[in-house]
Amino acid sequence: MYWTEFKKTGILALSILLLISCTENAGTEQEHTEKEEKQEVSITKEQRIARMVENELNIPATEEYDIQILYRHINTDTLEDALILVNRKDHAFQHVKSNNNERFFEKTGYTGLFNYVFVLLGDSKRLLTTTPVGSNVNYTLRAEFLELTSRAHTDFFVEYRINNSLQRNYYTVRGNEVFLTFSCPVFDKVGDPIPVVYDIQHKESSVRLTKDIALYHATFLDYNLKEIEDVNAYEPKEIQSSDDLYVYFIFDDNTMKYVTPMAPPVSEE
Numbered sequence: 001m002y003w004t005e006f007k008k009t010g011i012l013a014l015s016i017l018l019l020i021s022c023t024e025n026a027g028t029e030q031e032h033t034e035k036e037e038k039q040e041v042s043i044t045k046e047q048r049i050a051r052m053v054e055n056e057l058n059i060p061a062t063e064e065y066d067i068q069i070l071y072r073h074i075n076t077d078t079l080e081d082a083l084i085l086v087n088r089k090d091h092a093f094q095h096v097k098s099n100n101n102e103r104f105f106e107k108t109g110y111t112g113l114f115n116y117v118f119v120l121l122g123d124s125k126r127l128l129t130t131t132p133v134g135s136n137v138n139y140t141l142r143a144e145f146l147e148l149t150s151r152a153h154t155d156f157f158v159e160y161r162i163n164n165s166l167q168r169n170y171y172t173v174r175g176n177e178v179f180l181t182f183s184c185p186v187f188d189k190v191g192d193p194i195p196v197v198y199d200i201q202h203k204e205s206s207v208r209l210t211k212d213i214a215l216y217h218a219t220f221l222d223y224n225l226k227e228i229e230d231v232n233a234y235e236p237k238e239i240q241s242s243d244d245l246y247v248y249f250i251f252d253d254n255t256m257k258y259v260t261p262m263a264p265p266v267s268e269e
Helices: 002-042 045-057 089-098 102-107
Strands: 066-072 081-087 111-120 133-136 142-146 155-162 165-174 177-188 196-203 212-220 239-252 257-259
Touching: 045 066, 045 081, 045 111, 066 142, 081 142, 089 102, 089 111, 111 155, 111 165, 133 155, 177 212, 177 239, 196 239
Parallel strands: 177 257
Antiparallel strands: 066 081, 081 111, 111 133, 142 155, 155 165, 165 177, 177 196, 196 212, 212 239, 239 257
């Protein structure tokens, strides 16, 4: 009888101790959770995005890098989205130095995979990624939004430098994926007597909901070789188009790419 009573008393005492312990632990865990939530709330949206980028690229706390965050409604919901452009110039130079590739890096116009494009949809906790943009690390990416492949989505393009040229990549987002739909030069061979220049037009179609992309031969109005200090950094004051169509492209929904048709749509010109 005693043993049973003792056992009950012991169990009761043990239960009380466990209850107190659980209560203390629950309180401690709740305090930690509330503290973490307060810390999460205290940082800005931009700081949260920067942390996501640093985690994605394994950027150490000591590294300096450039980050641009551009807000726009990219997909079909009502939440504001973010286009994020990242340049890791310092990391690029440290990387080539540690691998003794500094001369080769200079010969290629400081070109490497150190410019990045990310998209953050609404309040998602995951960045949408795409292939890094091979380009001159001395220049950050420049972006512009536009309506191109859909009236319900917002597309964008980024411009970047490769040697003495300016290149452009077009992107669109569908679901949780970023598609590179088209790439083309804006101009090339700066420093030559006659550089290659294009006027890139986004043309309405009478038979397609998507816009076409047409490249017309063009010229620089202010082109003077004697005044160009750095062919890799040349910025034209103005590009003058012509009626001379070089090539044009239509959007293919199946491949999510701009492709050239069999014949130009003469009736739409």
